[in-house]
Every structure is written in structure tokens, then in C-alpha cells.
Amino acid sequence: MFGKYLGRSIFLTLTCLTFSSLAFAFDSGSTGSDGDFNPQISGQITLPESGILNYRTFTIPENVTISFVPNSSNTPAIILVQGDAAIDGTLDLSGLDGDGVGFVPPAAFAGGKGRSPRLQGGNGLGPGGASGGSIISGLRCAGAGAGYVTSGGRVTSGNVICSNGVRVGSTYGSSTLQPLIGGSGGGAGISGAGSSESFVGAAGGSGGGALLLAVTGNLILNGEILGQGGAGGNLPSGGISGAGGGSGGAVRIVATRLIGNGDINVNGGNGGRLNSDGSTANQGGGNGSPGRVRIEVDELLFDGRVIPASSLSSSAPQPLFLADFPDIRISSIAGVAVPANPTGNNDVILPTALADTSVTIEFETNNVPPGSQVQLLVTPNAGSVTNVLSEPLIGTFEVASTRVEVRLPAGATSLLASVLFAPTEEQIALLQPFTDGQKLVAIEVSQSAAMPSVLSLHTVTGDIFQVPSSIIQ
Numbered sequence: 001m002f003g004k005y006l007g008r009s010i011f012l013t014l015t016c017l018t019f020s021s022l023a024f025a026f027d028s029g030s031t032g033s034d035g036d037f038n039p040q041i042s043g044q045i046t047l048p049e050s051g052i053l054n055y056r057t058f059t060i061p062e063n064v065t066i067s068f069v070p071n072s073s074n075t076p077a078i079i080l081v082q083g084d085a086a087i088d089g090t091l092d093l094s095g096l097d098g099d100g101v102g103f104v105p106p107a108a109f110a111g112g113k114g115r116s117p118r119l120q121g122g123n124g125l126g127p128g129g130a131s132g133g134s135i136i137s138g139l140r141c142a143g144a145g146a147g148y149v150t151s152g153g154r155v156t157s158g159n160v161i162c163s164n165g166v167r168v169g170s171t172y173g174s175s176t177l178q179p180l181i182g183g184s185g186g187g188a189g190i191s192g193a194g195s196s197e198s199f200v201g202a203a204g205g206s207g208g209g210a211l212l213l214a215v216t217g218n219l220i221l222n223g224e225i226l227g228q229g230g231a232g233g234n235l236p237s238g239g240i241s242g243a244g245g246g247s248g249g250a251v252r253i254v255a256t257r258l259i260g261n262g263d264i265n266v267n268g269g270n271g272g273r274l275n276s277d278g279s280t281a282n283q284g285g286g287n288g289s290p291g292r293v294r295i296e297v298d299e300l301l302f303d304g305r306v307i308p309a310s311s312l313s314s315s316a317p318q319p320l321f322l323a324d325f326p327d328i329r330i331s332s333i334a335g336v337a338v339p340a341n342p343t344g345n346n347d348v349i350l351p352t353a354l355a356d357t358s359v360t361i362e363f364e365t366n367n368v369p370p371g372s373q374v375q376l377l378v379t380p381n382a383g384s385v386t387n388v389l390s391e392p393l394i395g396t397f398e399v400a401s402t403r404v405e406v407r408l409p410a411g412a413t414s415l416l417a418s419v420l421f422a423p424t425e426e427q428i429a430l431l432q433p434f435t436d437g438q439k440l441v442a443i444e445v446s447q448s449a450a451m452p453s454v455l456s457l458h459t460v461t462g463d464i465f466q467v468p469s470s471i472i473q
Contacts, residue, residue, distance in 0.1 A: 183207020
């Protein structure tokens with residue numbers, strides 16, 4: 001899986017660097033409750049719902065590959081180590097190829113799904129998800145590449161209409177990797193049309209996963225940590241266009257020392273561009289953006305490679321987790337609790353008798369000033385949109401709640417709750433890295449009953465930066 005990306009990689013070799021005088025004050029906070037990790041054969045780690053693993057020591061021997069089974073909340077893989085860690089084998093959070101079978105890695109987003117014949121390709125998921133292939137000016141265009149550090153790659157086509165017409169994935173996230181967000185999905189290829197092309201379109205590659213590896217002692221990396229984006233699917237028999245590649249993932253390393261000559265690879269996935277006979281297609285999917293690598297150590301004695309070089313940022317160890325992060329959630333609808341991790345598929349089903357009657361919807365907030373009001377947008381599948389304002393939040397800055405009475409029509413309905421407020425000085429300092437240095441003047445937290453909450457950071461220049469809060473620990 002590693003070798004297929006080398007043709008277009010830029011390598012960075014790190015040399016000895018000391019960020020501070022060595023008091024070795026960094027502590028991963030591991031409880032050691034998961035014991036010593038030292039597998040002798042390749043396998044998978046099933047992440048707990050918290051996503052956090054607490055080891056005494058962590059070792060992956062040579063010729064052993066360890067990957068992850070994600071949890072239902074799709075959190076990053078967080079490995080905390082009390083003592084030392086050594087990776088001589090492979091720690092694999094690579095994205096799922098469009099042609100592949102298996103799990104999308106932790107905190108990554110799936111590629112667009114190939115859809116039934118005569119339909120546009122599905123869009124890739126995630127903040128940098130790319131558009132699927134579609135018909136533009138009579139041309140059947142491929143899926144675009146997912147974004148992350150850079151925008152995703154354009155469709156490779158002999159026609160500028162497809163290259164410019166299919167939306168590529170956008171940039172997102174922060175070089176600090178707080179929040180820790182995985183790669184996004186590439187767009188699927190368009191499906192067939194006509195009696196000779198009745199096939200499902202190729203699927204987009206998923207993003208690479210997100211990893212926090214925090215080691216109180218020494219981390220010796222002579223093997224590899226892989227977080228590449230998944231490759232876009234190639235063309236089915238008789239196909240016209242390929243699928244986009246997923247963007248690379250996120251690898252954050254925090255330790256007292258980093259030693260070794262291994263590799264950290266977060267390249268984006270290649271777009272699918274091969275016909276079923278192995279020839280190059282006219283309409284190839286776009287490549288995914290590289291991901292991000294963050295190295296925070298007291299002493300750097302590492303002469304390995306970060307691939308690509310542009311993905312790396314570094315510093316002395318910083319706090320592992322963000323605190324005081326604002327959040328909102330719809331907690332109940334007509335007395336029915338909303339799942340903590342909604343899926344967007346019939347998460348709350350109300351009795352038919354409540355259709356077109358006034359019901360109570362309750363909200364909970366964290367780190368939002370009391371007195372603020374929640375705005376609720378009610379969007380039914382059919383009919384007019386309703387916008388209502390809640391009673392003021394009651395409680396404390398840390399935890400508050402409120403409610404609203406609203407009439408819900410029969411049938412499927414989506415709800416979007418949001419609250420806008422002025423940030424505290426602590427929140428300004430916390431969130432400034434996500435606004436490209438612009439002064440933060442307002443925060444809007446929003447959540448639908450089908451999705452985790454998202455922050456919209458409003459700056460003094462009028463720009464708005466979005467940060468998904470669900471994957472911040």
C-alpha cells in the first residue's frame with residue numbers, strides 16, 4: 001500500500017532538533033489500564049467508544065501490521081503510553097480504496113458511493129468531500145479529489161468543461177491538529193447510461209484516518225505510520241469515468257523524544273483512471289489532497305521521512321485535548337431522547353398522533369453564555385420552513401439548557417439548532433488557530449438532529465471558518 005504513492009511524493013528528512021531544555025515534563029496521562037501492547041502477528045485494534053487506549057508500553061514488531069476497527073462515534077484513534085513506544089512494523093490508518101472492502105479508518109470520511117445506472121456519482125463525505133461525477137454540457141465527467149491541506153485534484157480530462165465543472169474538495173482544519181480530523185472522501189464516478197452501459201459508477205476513495213500517539217518516554221519509529229487517502233475506484237467494464245481519491249489523514253505525535261529512521265505517510269489517494277483492460281481512461285478521477293502531520297517533542301532525534309514534506313508542522317509538546325469548547329445538542333423531541341451519536345436515518349420516530357401538533361424540543365449547551373437564545377430551523381420534506389427562537393438559556397456557562405414549542409408536520413422533518421454569542425477571551429485564544437490569524441468576534445454553534453455540532457467562527461473581516469466539534473476530545 002505504501003509503494004503506490006512514491007511516484008509523486010516529496011520526502012522530508014528530519015534531523016536533530018531540541019525544542020526546549022530537557023526536563024522531560026511531558027506526561028501522556030495514560031492510566032496503563034490496557035497493559036503492554038506487543039502483538040506477534042498482524043491484527044486489528046477495536047477502538048472503545050471513547051477512542052482512547054491507555055497502555056503501559058506500546059510495541060509493534062517488524063513485519064507486523066496493526067490497523068483499527070472504528071467505533072460508532074467515529075472518533076480518532078488515541079493511544080496514550082506511560083513508558084516507551086517502538087514501531088518497527090506498520091501502524092496503518094490508510095483510507096479505503098474505492099475498489100476495496102473493509103473499514104473506513106477512525107475519524108475519516110467515506111468516499112462517494114457508486115450509484116445505480118443513469119445516476120450522478122455520490123459526493124464524498126467530510127469537510128473536504130468532493131463532488132461525484134455528473135453530466136455537464138453533455139459530457140459524462142469523473143469524480144473529483146477530496147481536499148484537506150490543499151484543495152482536491154481536478155478531474156483529469158481532455159476537456160476543460162469537466163476539469164473545471166466538477167467541484168473539488170476544499171481545504172479545512174489546522175496545522176496544530178486541534179481539532180484532530182481525518183481525511184475526506186473523493187467523489188464517485190458517474191454511472192452508465194444506455195443499453196450498453198448499464199453499470200454502477202466507481203466509488204470514491206475514503207480519507208485517511210486520524211491518530212494521536214502520545215508517549216511519556218521515547219518513541220522509536222523505524223517502521224511506518226500510514227495515513228494515506230484511499231484511491232478512487234477505476235472504471236467498470238464499459239465505463240466512462242473514474243472516481244476521486246480521498247485526502248490523506250492526520251497523524252499527531254507527542255512525546256519526550258522521537259528517535260528512528262522510519263516513515264510517516266499521509267499522501268492523498270490517486271484518482272481512478274484505468275479502464276477494465278488496463279488502459280488509461282479519458283475521464284480520470286481527481287487526486288486527493290495530502291493530510292497533516294504534527295510532531296510535538298522535547299527532543300527530536302529522528303532522521304526518517306514525512307511524506308509529503310508540506311504536511312509537517314512541529315513544536316514542543318502542547319496540551320493533548322482542547323478544553324472549554326462550545327457545543328450544542330438537541331437533547332429531546334416531544335420527550336423522546338435524541339441519540340448521542342445520531343445517524344440521520346430515523347433517529348427519532350414520533351407517534352402519528354403528534355403530527356401537526358405543538359411539541360417541546362429541548363436543547364443542552366456547553367461553554368455557551370447563559371441568556372443566549374437558540375434558533376431552531378424546521379425543514380419538512382414537503383411544505384414551508386419554520387424558524388423559531390427559544391427561551392433564554394438557563395444554567396451556567398459550562399452547562400445550560402432551554403426549550404422551544406414548535407408544530408411538526410407529518411412525515412420526515414429535519415431540525416437545525418444554532419446559537420450565536422460573543423466569545424470569551426479564553427475561547428478567542430483557543431480558537432484563533434482556526435481563523436488564519438483573523439480576530440474572532442462571534443461564535444455560532446449549530447447542530448441538526450442528524451449530525452454532530454459544528455462551529456462557525458465569525459471574524460472581524462466578515463470571514464466565517466467552520467470547525468466540526470464532534471471529533472474534538
